[in-house]
Amino acid sequence: MIDLPGDIHQEETRRASIPVWCKYLLVATPLIVTLSLAMTLVFADGSNQTDGSSCNLFVQVFGDASQGNSEGEEPIQSIDQALDVLKYAHKIDFAKLAEHESGLLERALLEAETERVAYLKARDDARASALPMPSPPASFNSALLKVLGLYYENCVKKPDPEADN
Amino acid sequence: MLVALKFSGQGWTATGDAATIGLRTMDTWGPNAPLVGQPTTGENASGVLSYHPGPLQNWVLSPAVRLLGLQTGLLVGTAIVVGASLATIVWLSFRRAGIRVAGLSVAMLSLLVWALGSFRLVDPMNSEFPTFPLLACMFTMWCILVGDLKVAPAFAFFSALAMQPHVSGFATLTPLLLIALVRVVQLIVTRPELRRETLPWLACGVLVLITCWIPPLLQELSGPSNFTALVETSIKASGPTLGALFLVERILASVTPMPLWAHRGRDLEFMKEQGAGQLILGALIAGGTGSVALARRFFSRRPAPSQLYLISVALLLSAVTAWAGAPVTSGFRSDGFRWLWVTSWMIWFVLLWSAGSFVLERLKLVVKEKYVAGFVVACSIGICVLGVVNSNLALSRDNTYQEPTRYLSRELIAALPAGNYYFTFGGGSDAGLTVGPGILAAAEDAGWKATVPDNQFGRAFGASRTGRHEADSGRISVLQGNPELATGERIIASTKLFPTSAKPVQMTVTLQR
Known part of the structure; x- marks a missing residue:
């Protein structure tokens, strides 16, 4: 080993000044902390452990996709309808997504979010000035959530060959 | 460089963000030189126009773009930055801990490059570009914290390179930069001999730091303030956020026995749900690594990698703080989460270093330096061959x-x-x-x-x-x-x-x- 440019002697002195019980405590600390975090996740009553998909987090925060949401968006009536919105309105091709084209998904999300923000702003403006309420966007968030879940199952999570048995 | 030339030979064409980055790179050294980075997407959530913190990427890429044109220049310029980052990591591993640990770093870097794919070596996308500079920055910070102030110029450069292209890097690294600066001040105040010995290097470091941040500083002085806009964006952004638990799950999943940095998965596989067993295994590895490293530090007289582990933890804490409030849509892209690859790599580096040296000591084995040197050369050649063989335009962005x-x-x-x-x-x-x-x-x-x-x-x-x-x-x-x-x-x-x-x-x- 080459010499450390740092002052080894000073480090040794500092080590000697730490009580032994404190050293053991410090050594155990990382393990205690990470195991606590893992147990928190395992027993967490929430976001990412409910039915086996990380996308649940996204579903939860946007609201239940199949029921629409509190912002007045109409629910998508079927998975096929949601897929159509994504495939034709946003040109998302799942085969391509699986081939390292996650940028498309990102763009779709960006557009959906832009549209949602624009709608909310228009709605607030309409409320403030007693204008007619704008039409909600074509349920992009709901559609996206469903398709994200499908995408996760089909493209991210490897299919379980035993699932059909 | 070979990877860059192969992609160029296959006809790689800058599209989307890479194209606009190339255009702004062409603007350097002229009256329209960029003072800030690319526009952020924060405007969608906050209504506030803001840009990524700085244009250092454009300035660093500009010699290659000027010399070789926009398409080849972007690839070659990025390859030079990535190559410099990799070389810095290996050099500092050797400088701090000798040839055996340097050999370990080369082997692990080879796996990281393989896992990320060849295109990541040349990808000029601003969210992907800082990945290897971030890892190099962590190694330079390690040196700074233990008193090796001669690497101050390298730290200044790589920290700026990791912070400027994307606001997430800026938010993640700012606390660590402050810690490093405080440590430098403490060292030069309390250790006069170190101050005398490293003064030229420190001065050079300050010069590099100031030079790298001149454009954003000019923007702040000339207005409108981009820094204020970034702060406003983070305050005004509404909507659901990722949350800390989501990130903790990703962190624990990244260090399991099939760790993120050594696993060539699909783009969004890092989001895969983890069962209780995997989470506990990840916790045992992440925490156990720290315990082993600290035990080596407290109970062994051999140089220990505990400082590097603590830097990894600091980076993780900072990243969780910065990302917990990010919009959920930012979770569906791997390039924004590259810090996860970096921390996963660092934790495993500490683990293998600690465990390896412990085993060698116990068994009283000595690995001859010439064998390690041969291994390093073999891995380096392996990186080149694998990189070039896997350089396929079909696997590039867009x-x-x-x-x-x-x-x-x-x-x-x-x-x-x-x-x-x-x-x-x-x-x-x-x-x-x-x-x-x-x-x-x-x-x-x-x-x-x-x-x-x-x-x-x-x-x-x-x-x-x-x-x-x-x-x-x-x-x-x-x-x-x-x-x-x-x-x-x-x-x-x-x-x-x-x-x-x-x-x-x-x-x-x-x-x-």
């Missing part, structure tokens, strides 16, 4: 857009004389965000001048390119879908995106004088 963009650019440049053209993009995001910018960049690379509409997307091209000049040579439109031609508008070239899919998309370039 791969399906490459050929159509190249074709349309070539046809357009061949059909019209060089001039000052006004570009518009319509019909969808493929035209506006990917193919269109690629065509515009190729046209400017061929000597044209171009402007675009002054809107949210136009700002990525730089202020000097927004707005229409009265005396331009015509309006060029990149249109997605079936084009509806206006009076006097004619088609220059047309092609199909995704020609083999059930719903191919028409992409057309038109001219209107």
Whole structure:
């Protein structure tokens, strides 16, 4: 080993000044902390452990996709309808997504979010000035959530060959 | 470099963000030199216009772009930065801990490069570009914290390179930069001999730091303040956020026995749900590594990697703090989460170093340096061979857009004389965000001048390119879908995106004088 440019002697002195019980405590600390975090996740009553998909987090925060949401968006009536919105309105091709084209998904999300923000702003403006309420966007968030879940199952999570048995 | 030249030889064409980064790189050393980075998408959630913190990426890439043109220059310039980062990591491993640990770092870096894929070595995308500089920054910070102040210039450079291209890097690294600066001050105040010995290096470090941050500082002085805009963006952004638990799960999953840095998975596989067993295993590895490293530090007289572990933890804490409030949509992209690859790599580096040295000591084994040196050389050659063999345009960013963009650019440049053209993009995001910018960049690379509409997307091209000049040579439109031609508008070239899919998309370039 080459010499450390740092002052080894000073480090040794500092080590000697730490009580032994404190050293053991410090050594155990990382393990205690990470195991606590893992147990928190395992027993967490929430976001990412409910039915086996990380996308649940996204579903939860946007609201239940199949029921629409509190912002007045109409629910998508079927998975096929949601897929159509994504495939034709946003040109998302799942085969391509699986081939390292996650940028498309990102763009779709960006557009959906832009549209949602624009709608909310228009709605607030309409409320403030007693204008007619704008039409909600074509349920992009709901559609996206469903398709994200499908995408996760089909493209991210490897299919379980035993699932059909 | 070989990877860059191979991609270039395959006809790689800058599209989307890479194209706008290339255009802004061409602006350096001129009156329209960039003072800030690319526009952020924070405007969508907050309504506040903001840019990524700095343009250092453009300035660093500019010599290669000037010398080799926009397309090859972007690839080669990025390869040089990545190569310098990798070399720095190996050099500092050797400097701090000798040839055996340097050998370990080379082997692990080889796996990391393989896991990320060859294109990551040359990808100029601003969210992907800082990955290897971030790892190099962590190693330089390690040196700084233990009193090796001679690496101060390298720390200043790599920290700026990791912080400026993307706001997430800035938010994540700012606390660590402050810690390092406080440590430097403490060292030079309490250890006069170290101050005398390293003063020239410290002065050089300060000079590099100031130089790297001059453009953003000029922006702050000339206004409007981008820093204020970034703060406002983070405050005003509304909507659901990722949350800390989501991130903790990703962190624990990243260090399991099939760790993220050594596993070549699909793009979004890092989001895969982890069962209780995997989470506990990840916790045992992440925490156990720290315990082993600290035990080596407290109960052994051998140099220990505990400082590097603590830096990893600091980076993780900072990243969780910075990302917990990020919009959920930011979770669905791997390039924004590259810090996860970096921390996963660092924790395993500490683990293998600690465990390896412990085992060697117990068994009283000595690995001869010449064998380690041979191993390092073999791994280095392996990186080169694997990198070049795996360099396939089909695995690059925006791969399906490459050929159509190249074709349309070539046809357009061949059909019209060089001039000052006004570009518009319509019909969808493929035209506006990917193919269109690629065509515009190729046209400017061929000597044209171009402007675009002054809107949210136009700002990525730089202020000097927004707005229409009265005396331009015509309006060029990149249109997605079936084009509806206006009076006097004619088609220059047309092609199909995704020609083999059930719903191919028409992409057309038109001219209107």
